[in-house]
Amino acid sequence: MPVIWIIVAVLAIAGAGYILGRQRALARAGGDRRALHSLPSYYGSNVALKVAVPSFLLLIAWMIVQPFVVENAVSGMIPQSEIDEGSSLGLVMAEVRRAATGLENAVAQGVITEDFARNARADITDITQRLKDAGQIVTSDITQTILRAAQRYRLLSATGDMMMAIAVLLVALAGALWGLRESVPLFRARNVVERVMRAILVAAASVAILTTLGIVLSLIFNTIEFFRLYPAWDFFTGTNWAPSFSGRGGSSELGVLPLLWGTFYISLIALLVAVPIGLFSAIYLSEYASKHVRSIAKPMIEVLAGIPTIVYGLFALLTVGPLLLAVFGKEGLGWMQAGTAVMTAGLVMGVMLIPFVSSLSDDIINSVPQALRDGSYGLGATKSETIRQVVLPAALPGIVGAILLAASRAIGETMIVVLGAGAAARLSLNPFEAMTTVTAKIVSQLTGDADFASPEALVAFALGMTLFVITLGLNVLALYIVRKYREQYE
Template identity: 70%
Template sequence: MPTLWLVLIVVALGGIGFVLGRGRALASAGGDNRKLHSLPSYYGSNVAMKTIMPAMGVLVLWLIVQPFFVDATVSKLLPDAAQSEDTTLGLVMSDVRRVADGLDFAVAEGLLSPDEAQALDASSDNVRETLGAAGVALGSDVSAEVLNAAQRYRVLSATGRLFMSALVLVAALGGCAWGVKNSHMDYRARNVVEAGIEALLVTAASLAILTTFGIVLSLIFNTIEFFQRYPASEFFFSLVWSPSFGGGSELGLLPLLWGTLYISVIALLVAVPIGLFAAIYLSEYAGPKVRGVAKPLLEVLAGIPTIVYGLFALLTVGPLLMSVFGREGLGWMQAGTAVMTAGLVMGIMLIPFVSSLSDDIINAVPQAMRDGSYGLGATQSETIRQVVLPAALPGIVGAILLAASRAIGETMIVVLGAGAAARLSMNPFDAMTTVTAKIVSQLTGDADFSSPEALVAFALGMSLFVITLGLNVFALYIVRKYREQYE
């Protein structure tokens, strides 16, 4: 049974349980609401909650566990002969899943019957034609081992879905019966429903924390595996980045880190003055009508996808810089992709980030401080320089550090605007690359995840995570330590 249908059935059972629970509670009180411990809706909600929540818990848990179980079972059927010198178990399992999906599609489209799909022989002539018609792209003929594993994969997946559907429905019906049984006038339905809602809210709040822990653990384990295969001293202190999946790679972090910081600094040099001046104008000089129009227009920049900024850098800013600093101009720039190109566009992207945060911080400074400054004879510009900005400075510094974290983690602008060269250079018109761009390149394609060249992406991600986390913590420290508390 498709998962969507199963969810709809469970929700429908919850609705039926709501009606049954509410009706049974009212019947136990002789139709008099005053004899009930809780409102009638609580009794219905109690049944609906006991119907839906356990069933959904079983469904989610099963969907998480089943793929691991099926992969582990099917991988045992693959002999070592199914793996050549250039492939690994992960790549073979990818072929198995693709073939299994192709067989499922062929059955759904009527190209094969279920029995024919299970009886299909790798030596028959129509295997490749059938899978090709199903949209399965394979680089070579399907081996007997892969086809047999795919057929077994289909059987296990179908059996798992069948058991999942049965178990979810049993949990839903059992919960519904339990809730209806408890629906009598003395039952404390409100307490149970509120406790269930609180548990649901706690679970929702915990998801972000658990997700963060999951991300960190996945990075840590893969980073440890990388350093077991590649020396940490060479990774952190080597000046060369030269990956090669054939072996003999030099995987130094410093060239990538230099490109990341160089582009981020240029971006901040663009974004901070413009964003801060825009915030000062909007909060101190602009009237309500101008502010009501200018602020939303400025924040439109924050809603533009980064891929659009990347195309803007590639097609507009790069050629514009080449016309001035290229061979026909000053001769400093060899191509449109350079640190300056990516830095300028990234700075434009960060302007609304800096201006919006700074505007909120400046507006938080009490008007009484401005009035006191005016009362002492200061002009508006002197009040801004000597009263407003010093009072808002800790928050502004925090906003700048948060913008720096955003710049360090940017990918698409760098990929399209800065180039792919990993080098240590002071020339802002040279092509360079960043940590995020190399993470993408190292994990693109069917990479062998047991090689250092693929695992290095996790080490790069862990390094970037530590850097951005440190910046965020430092920003919070600055804001909290030097923040002024006003009445």
């Protein structure tokens, strides 16, 4: 049974349990709600929660554990000679999974029968050709061993899915019976439901915390592994970025300084574009614009935040780059050699960041109490003086947060840099030269057939850890500034 149908079945049982639990509680109370400890809806919710929560927990746990169990059982069928030919057990198992998926899809399309797919004596050439006829991706060097492992993998997965569906539905029915049994007038259904909902909320909050912890630990462990293979001093002080995948990194130069410089340089230009325009537009929308103008201008500015970054990258490559080249290139001032440059990426990234600064600053300025403005006007200050000397200082903590958010967004941007700034890692003050950033190199280092035991692949995690520490430092700085000014104006 597909997972979606299992979920639908559990929800149906939970819905039926809610109705039956509510009706049973009222029936046991003789139809008098005053005889119940809790509202009837709590008794129904108690049944629904006892159906849904254990069932979904079992479903999630089963879906996480089953692939490991199946792969562990199937990997024992792969002889060492097959692993040597495939270079690693992971690559062989990837081929097994691909063949198993091909068999499943071919059976679903009717190209082969179920008995033929499970036939242990099926001819390898025949079944491979049938899979290709069904449009399945199967390599030409698939062996009899991989085919047998794929058949075993498919059989174990199907058996596990069936057992999962049965177990989940049995748990759901057991939860329904348990909840219905508790639907009596003296049962404290409200207390139980509130405790369960609190546990669900805590679990939801824990997911975000554990995910962040997992990301950080992954970066830390892989960064440590990288520094075991490559000197940390050379990484943080090197001024040349020249990775070489020959000889497992023996000739690579992996200095991070050119990448950090490109990241900060492009982000600085983007902020020089976004902050003044975004802040001035926020002041106009909140203090000067009429309601009609504001209702039109604010949504139009926020549309910029919904444009995919790949579109901005193409805009930088096809429009802004050639336009700057026409002005600053050989036919103009002669400062620019190609359309991909720091200035190209910085200008387009600045346009992308305008709604981040504008929308957040506008909300912060609108949250400043009107009493501060009225007091300033009462002392004889003009509108511009009130904005400059009262409103903006009061809103400064929020504005700093908006600018820091835009800075973090700029530092983490990838597609605009890849298409608009070029791929050259260099230390230069010329904004009309091509440069690259940390994020762009993380993508390039992990693209293609990379050996994850080599420094060239592991360096991506070191770059990510460096970027994480820098962003964390920016957030700490922003928190310090916000607290300092908030104490001044409260």
